[in-house]
Amino acid sequence: MPALRRVALSVATATAALCLASYAVLGWYSRWIADDFCSAARLRAEGFWQSQATLYRTWSGRFAFAFAINAVQSLGPETARVVPAIAVLAWVAATTFAARRVLRVSAPLSLAAAIVFVFAAIDGAPNSFQSLLWQTGALTYLTPLILLTCWIGVVPRANDRREATPLTWLAAAALPFIAGAFSETAVVCQVAAFTVAAVLAPPKKRRVFVVALVASLVCLAIVAAAPGNAVRRANFPASDPIQVTIARTASATYDFIGQALIANFAGLLLACAFAMLVRREQAGLRLPLAALIIAIGTTAAAELTALHSTTGIAPIRAMVIPETFVVIAAIAFGLYATPRAALVASLLTIVLSLAPLARAAGNAELVPAAEVFAEKWDRMDLQLRAAGIGAQRVVDMPASVDLLDFVTRNPAYWSNRCIAGYYDLSGVRSR
Secondary structure, three states: OOHHHHHHHHHHHHHHHHHHHHHHHHHHOOOOOHHHHHHHHHHHOOOHHHHHHHHHHHHOOOOHHHHHHHHHHHOOOOOOHHHHHHHHHHHHHHHHHHHHOOOOOHHHHHHHHHHHHHHHHHHHHOOOHHHHOOHHHHHHHHHHHHHHHHHHHHHHHHOOOOOOOOOHHHHHHHHHHHHHHOHHHHHHHHHHHHHHHHHOHHHHHHHHHHHHHHHHHHHHHHOOOOOOHHHHHOOOOOOOHHHHHHHHEEEEHHHHHHHHHHOOOOHHHHHHHHHHHOOOOOOHHHHHHHHHHHHHHHHHHHHHHHHHOOOOOOOOOOOOOHHHHHHHHHHHHHOOOOOOHHHHHHHHHHHHHHHHHEEEEEEHHHHHHHHHHHHHHHHHHHHHHOOOOOEEEEEEOEEEEOOEEOOOOOOOOOOHHHHHHOOOOOOOEEE
């Protein structure tokens, strides 16, 4: 049995790592598109700090995102190539730290668990391109997940009065506060998750969740108070009556959870089986039940917020956040499963390791097309930089990339105007 367990752990870790590496390779061909150019143009026109104030006043209260996108884009468009790889590595590192603290297993086992978890979360995202390979999407939605993963690693120390220090409690409050300021989806999901956790946690372990909840509520207040929210809201139809919104939220939540279980079935089952092999002791029933409620609650929070503010369901790129809570729920059930199922878990893990291998092969097939796009983008970049200030240019680029707007034939379209603004041109359009 130990030998089979080691084989299962090694095979799953290797194939998941290979899949994550394939995402990093694809990310090397990522370039600025859509909102990337809008934030870059605003940064270039107004400067590092003023552009953040403008965003808060005229579009969104995501103050941590505004700082992060400016910091990254200050380094130039080349950052789009490395953001996906850095995001993957950062999330694996954060999960290794959390697993080491929470599961109390060795560093190699923690790293293995981290690789499988991050694979399941990224590969299970409704749209991995928009959530990982697109710079704005990665910064908006993956960064808070990375910070919250770090927060999970803080929980055991906060719950131990002998180890807890003022710095521990500062981290317990600061990480959720900063994470929530990257997107509205992140902060409402945090409020939902920490509320459930604070209610269901044992009294002696409740305080850390209450601290995180309060920090998230403060963050939510700042994000919601942004004048730019009203400006942005004016672009959408009026909200439905509350009873209609609630009904649509329930329907959207049901649909998303169902789709997540079906579309990412292999990844969820792999995460569950892997958790059974990594754990040192069996968890109680409270953990998987709480994780399941949190997965449903965060999905409902994300959908309710989107339906109220835009009358539409949450963007697919944003749903990587509740999808990650679904993966955590699968892991929680693995930690709770009976030890007698270890043999089945080992065999399942080996068989399900084909899933990341298949995805890696699929990503490899996308590389040639991604390389062609990157070459065309680089030529466009040289062409537009060479044009004089105020010039107009026609470029050979697609109108959209994976459902994200890029260069259309209408120079007055929002994405065209952002591109023209970044290059100081009077207009840009596609052929």
